[in-house]
Every structure is written in C-alpha cells, then in structure tokens.
Amino acid sequence: MRRGIAGLLGAALAALALAALAPDAQGQQPVPRAMGVDTANQCLACHAAQREAATVGVHSQHGVRCVDCHGGNPDVATLPAAHQGQFIGRLSKVQTAELCGSCHSDPNRMRAFGLPTGQLAQFRTSRHGQLLFGKGDTDAPTCTDCHGTHIIYPPYDARSQVYPTNIPGTCARCHTDTKLMAKYHLRTDQLEQFRNSAHGVALFQQQNFAAPTCISCHGAHSALPPTGGEVASVCGQCHQLVDQAFQQGPHGLASKAGSLHGCLACHSNHGTERVAADQIAATCDKCHASNSKLHQMGVDLQRRVVQADNDMQSARRAIDQLAAAGAQVGYYKFRYQSALTYYLQIAQAQHSLDLEKVDQLGRRVRSVSVDLTAAADTKHETRWEHKLVLIPVWFLSLSAIVLAWLALRAVRRTGDRRRES
Numbered sequence: 001m002r003r004g005i006a007g008l009l010g011a012a013l014a015a016l017a018l019a020a021l022a023p024d025a026q027g028q029q030p031v032p033r034a035m036g037v038d039t040a041n042q043c044l045a046c047h048a049a050q051r052e053a054a055t056v057g058v059h060s061q062h063g064v065r066c067v068d069c070h071g072g073n074p075d076v077a078t079l080p081a082a083h084q085g086q087f088i089g090r091l092s093k094v095q096t097a098e099l100c101g102s103c104h105s106d107p108n109r110m111r112a113f114g115l116p117t118g119q120l121a122q123f124r125t126s127r128h129g130q131l132l133f134g135k136g137d138t139d140a141p142t143c144t145d146c147h148g149t150h151i152i153y154p155p156y157d158a159r160s161q162v163y164p165t166n167i168p169g170t171c172a173r174c175h176t177d178t179k180l181m182a183k184y185h186l187r188t189d190q191l192e193q194f195r196n197s198a199h200g201v202a203l204f205q206q207q208n209f210a211a212p213t214c215i216s217c218h219g220a221h222s223a224l225p226p227t228g229g230e231v232a233s234v235c236g237q238c239h240q241l242v243d244q245a246f247q248q249g250p251h252g253l254a255s256k257a258g259s260l261h262g263c264l265a266c267h268s269n270h271g272t273e274r275v276a277a278d279q280i281a282a283t284c285d286k287c288h289a290s291n292s293k294l295h296q297m298g299v300d301l302q303r304r305v306v307q308a309d310n311d312m313q314s315a316r317r318a319i320d321q322l323a324a325a326g327a328q329v330g331y332y333k334f335r336y337q338s339a340l341t342y343y344l345q346i347a348q349a350q351h352s353l354d355l356e357k358v359d360q361l362g363r364r365v366r367s368v369s370v371d372l373t374a375a376a377d378t379k380h381e382t383r384w385e386h387k388l389v390l391i392p393v394w395f396l397s398l399s400a401i402v403l404a405w406l407a408l409r410a411v412r413r414t415g416d417r418r419r420e421s
C-alpha cells in the first residue's frame with residue numbers, strides 16, 4: 001500500500017516535471033517559474049486561503065508549487081478540470097510523510113541544497129513513526145505537525161516552528177495535552193520542568209543557543225527517550241569534561257553496567273539543576289547507607305566544595321577591597337580568574353569521586369584566595385600608614401602658616417606705630 005502511494009506519487013511528480021518543461025496542450029509557452037512569482041497559478045483563484053503560501057516560505061521560494069504536492073491542473077480556473085488527473089486532495093498523515101519524503105529522501109533533489117535526506121527514515125524509527133506507520137494511529141505527529149503545512153521556514157528562521165526557542169512549544173502542543181498523553185501513560189510536565197531548569201533559563205532567558213532543547217536529548221525525527229546507558233552520552237555531547245570525569249570513576253562503571261541511571265542519578269532530565277554544595281552528602285544518602293564509608297565520602301566531598309565556595313567568596317571580597325583602596329587590580333583579577341578556572345574544574349572533577357584530585361584543585365583555589373586576602377589586608381594597613389605619615393606633614397604646614405601670620409602682624413604693628421609717632 002505504502003509502495004503503491006509512493007510509486008504513484010513518484011510517477012505523478014515525474015509527469016509533472018515533464019509537463020512543466022513542455023509547452024502545454026494549447027501550444028502556449030510554459031509558465032516561467034521565477035522565484036516566488038506564480039501569477040499563472042489558477043488554483044489560487046479559488047483557494048484564497050493558500051494565496052500567501054504561493055509567495056512566502058521556503059517551498060514557494062524554490063519553485064515548489066501546489067501541483068508538485070497535489071497534482072491537478074493549475075492552468076484552468078474551473079472544476080472539475082482543475083482537479084483532474086493525478087489529483088491528491090486532503091492527505092492523510094501517512095500520505096503526508098511519504099509526500100514530504102518523496103523529495104526530502106531523494107539525494108539527487110537535496111544535494112544542491114546541502115540538506116540531509118534521512119528525515120523520513122529516522123522518523124520511521126522514532127516512537128512517533130512506530131505509532132503512525134505501525135499502528136496507523138493519528139495521535140502521532142507527521143511532518144506537518146512540527147513544520148507547518150503550507151508555509152514552512154528553515155530551522156534557522158525565527159518564524160519557524162522548529163527554531164530553537166520555538167521547539168519546546170511545538171512538542172508541548174501534544175505533550176502537555178493531558179487527555180492525549182493519558183492514553184500512553186506519559187507525564188505532561190516536561191515543558192514546565194524544562195522551562196524552570198538551568199537549561200530552560202539559559203535558552204529562554206539568556207538566549208543561549210548552546211543550551212539543549214527537547215531535540216538535543218531526544219532527536220528531532222528520531223524522537224525517543226534515551227535509555228539508561230545512553231543518558232551519559234547524550235549529556236556528554238555538551239558536558240564533555242564532566243562526562244570524562246564521570247566515566248573514569250566508579251559511577252561511570254556502574255552506569256555502563258546498568259546499575260546507575262547515568263547523570264539522572266543526581267540530576268533531573270527535564271528539571272536539570274546543579275546539585276547545591278550543601279546538598280551533596282544528602283544526595284549520596286539516596287543510594288548509600290547513612291552510616292557507610294560512602295556516606296562519609298559524601299560528607300568529605302561536600303566539605304571541600306563548600307570550602308572552595310567560601311574561598312571564592314573571600315577572593316571576590318578581597319578584589320572589591322583592593323579596588324576601593326585605589327589599587328591597580330589588573331594583576332589580582334588575573335589571579336582571581338585562574339582560581340575561578342580551578343574552582344570550575346572541581347565541579348567537573350568531583351564526578352570521578354577522586355577526592356585527591358578535588359583536594360589538589362581545592363588547594364589551588366585556597367592559595368589564590370589567601371594571597372588576595374593578604375594583599376587586601378596589606379593595602380588596608382599601608383593606607384593607614386600613609387595617613388599616619390601625613391599627620392606631621394599637616395602639623396608642619398599649619399605651624400608654618402601660623403608663624404607667617406604672626407610675623408606679618410608684627411611687621412604691620414611696627415609700621416602703624418611709626419606712622420603714629
């Protein structure tokens with residue numbers, strides 16, 4: 001059946017391509033297909049709702065016309081002639097996917113545009129595609145549910161439904177629909193959680209396009225939930241150094257063996273947040289007994305991270321004090337940056353559960369922090385020393401002024417007495 005439709009469409013498209021090149025039956029010249037101009041398209045005479053689509057969007061701009069998808073005859077303005085031949089009216093979801101695939105899976109057609117051709121094949125393997133093709137269930141999305149039907153923009157166009165900041169909303173149209181999702185026993189809180197997560201804040205509020213959207217973790221066309229062992233790799237695409245540290249430690253091994261749910265053991269998938277420094281030991285206690293040596297390790301780890309936090313705070317305060325005291329802070333800021341680098345490495349390295357490594361980094365943060373605090377204290381003292389040195393200077397200057405004034409007065413008095421006598 002699928003083959004049949006695809007074959008039919010293929011034949012129709014080939015015929016149409018030929019028809020487009022040859023002068024038509026009445027001997028007229030073929031209609032020129034200039035970019036976005038489709039004046040001779042009689043379909044629009046009756047289908048006013050699609051008029052905009054004839055000039056706007058990626059397809060019309062590349063000369064893809066109504067007939068390329070629907071067939072029919074665009075040169076006549078009457079029915080039934082306009083709908084004649086290989087006419088395809090309203091398409092089902094399966095037909096739609098095959099129609100889009102008829103061009104987008106064809107390397108010869110897509111080569112010129114540098115577009116990948118795997119969308120339909122990937123879509124078939126996704127949970128969505130399995131539902132649609134396997135069970136014929138139209139609750140599943142087809143291409144047009146995510147891209148739109150008649151006006152389609154490329155993913156980098158902000159008007160596109162698949163522009164990074166629009167993707168969560170596109171997925172959520174179905175995934176926040178409680179009635180629809182209840183049928184599949186799926187939760188509907190993904191968008192809400194994601195929006196408030198470190199990732200959602202980075203994406204929506206900071207417009208940080210390095211942050212993941214739904215498809216970064218699930219795939220767009222191949223949308224599936226990552227399984228246990230895959231999770232670390234999914235997160236590791238972006239958090240490479242964390243992933244490396246994680247894989248080196250015992251939790252990496254446990255994750256590969258399937259006894260630990262990768263990164264999700266401590267971070268949530270949709271509500272992803274950093275584990276707060278003062279919550280580290282409590283996190284370990286979720287799995288390791290609170291009287292075990294692994295619990296003690298969590299406590300040790302927490303102490304080091306909290307210490308590094310405090311050291312960074314002291315270092316920041318010291319810089320502020322130095323600046324307030326009028327010191328040249330360039331060099332100190334440079335030292336502060338190096339401490340920050342070590343501090344960030346602690347958050348990565350602790351994923352290996354290698355306390356020695358964490359200690360090493362912690363000591364480096366500490367040493368910078370101690371230096372900066374000492375510099376700020378010294379500056380403070382020398383400022384007082386300066387002020388003390390100034391006291392005799394002021395005293396001398398004042399005395400000089402008073403003496404001069406006394407001397408002037410004495411001179412004036414003698415002058416006055418002379419005039420009187």
Ligand code: HEC
Nearest residue numbers: 042043046066067070072073074076077078079082089090
């Ligand atoms: C004379 C007016 C007229 C012209 C010209 C015309 N159509 Fe239609 N079209 C209609 C009407 C009326 C309907 C709705 C009635 C029906 O389903 O047949 C329709 C329905 C359709 C549908 C939806 C079918 C459905 O099942 O709802 C498609 C798709 C369509 N037309 C495409 C085209 C294309 C492509 C062209 C140009 C090749 C075209 N039409 C030219 C009047 C026209």
Ligand code: HEC
Nearest residue numbers: 043044047050053054059064065066069090091096144149
């Ligand atoms: C890239 C392929 C493509 C092109 C080009 C295209 N259509 Fe469609 N059209 C579809 C699909 C797919 C549907 C099925 C409905 C859906 O999935 O939303 C559809 C549905 C329709 C419908 C049914 C009503 C509706 O909106 O659902 C009409 C009418 C229609 N198209 C007319 C046109 C006209 C007129 C043109 C030219 C301006 C055109 N189409 C160009 C793919 C296309």
Ligand code: HEC
Nearest residue numbers: 058062064068099100103113115143144147152153154155
């Ligand atoms: C007749 C062939 C044809 C059909 C059918 C077709 N497309 Fe296209 N599509 C193209 C061409 C040509 C481009 C332009 C490529 C470009 O500019 O990158 C394109 C571009 C796109 C783009 C933008 C890609 C990008 O990154 O630039 C998307 C998304 C898209 N099509 C989706 C669809 C969907 C969804 C359908 C089915 C409703 C569909 N296409 C049906 C030929 C087709």
Ligand code: HEC
Nearest residue numbers: 097100101104116119120123141142143146155162215220
């Ligand atoms: C569940 C939603 C969804 C469905 C269904 C879907 N797409 Fe997409 N598609 C996307 C998203 C999201 C992107 C953007 C990918 C990105 O930015 O990397 C995209 C990108 C594309 C592109 C741009 C090329 C590229 O890879 O960057 C094309 C072409 C495309 N899709 C065609 C299709 C076709 C054809 C179908 C049906 C077989 C389809 N899509 C079904 C969500 C979907």
Ligand code: HEC
Nearest residue numbers: 127131139140141145170171174184214215218223224225
């Ligand atoms: C038209 C509605 C619709 C849209 C749009 C849609 N989905 Fe779905 N999705 C479904 C349905 C229905 C299921 C249930 C499939 C099943 O369980 O067989 C599903 C299942 C899933 C699953 C599998 C969940 C599981 O554990 O079984 C993932 C992951 C998923 N969708 C992600 C996405 C992403 C990401 C997007 C956006 C790019 C998206 N969906 C857009 C309807 C939709």
Ligand code: HEC
Nearest residue numbers: 168171175186187190191194212213214217225226231269
């Ligand atoms: C940072 C990665 C990541 C992002 C971003 C993400 N997901 Fe997920 N999602 C996952 C992982 C991992 C699972 C599997 C959870 C598990 O195995 O317990 C999952 C599971 C799911 C499921 C299955 C049901 C459930 O809730 O467990 C659906 C549906 C889903 N995600 C949809 C979405 C949608 C919609 C978005 C965008 C709003 C999204 N996801 C964003 C990683 C992500």
Ligand code: HEC
Nearest residue numbers: 198202210211212216234235237238263267269272273274
């Ligand atoms: C597409 C890239 C990408 C993927 C995939 C990804 N992340 Fe992120 N992640 C980011 C970006 C970007 C940030 C924001 C960093 C910032 O604001 O400094 C971030 C932030 C975080 C944070 C908060 C860091 C902080 O300092 O507050 C955690 C924790 C996190 N991600 C864990 C994960 C986990 C767990 C996964 C997998 C389930 C994952 N990430 C998948 C890119 C990604």
Ligand code: HEC
Nearest residue numbers: 250251254259260265266280283284286287294297298353
């Ligand atoms: C979600 C559950 C979970 C959490 C949370 C967790 N662990 Fe583990 N941990 C495991 C599993 C599973 C193993 C594999 C060995 C095993 O089966 O006991 C493991 C192994 C270890 C090992 C190696 C033990 C050995 O005998 O080789 C250490 C050390 C460890 N964890 C420390 C910690 C610390 C410290 C924390 C808190 C930062 C923590 N774990 C949080 C589940 C967890």
Ligand code: HEC
Nearest residue numbers: 232235239242243246262263265266274275280305346347
């Ligand atoms: C055993 C619990 C645990 C597991 C498993 C875990 N993390 Fe973490 N993660 C933490 C803790 C605790 C912190 C906070 C450390 C700190 O503040 O120094 C953290 C911090 C982070 C950060 C912020 C680091 C930064 O550079 O700012 C990211 C990103 C992150 N984790 C990603 C991941 C990824 C990716 C995985 C899987 C490869 C993972 N985590 C697995 C406990 C865990």
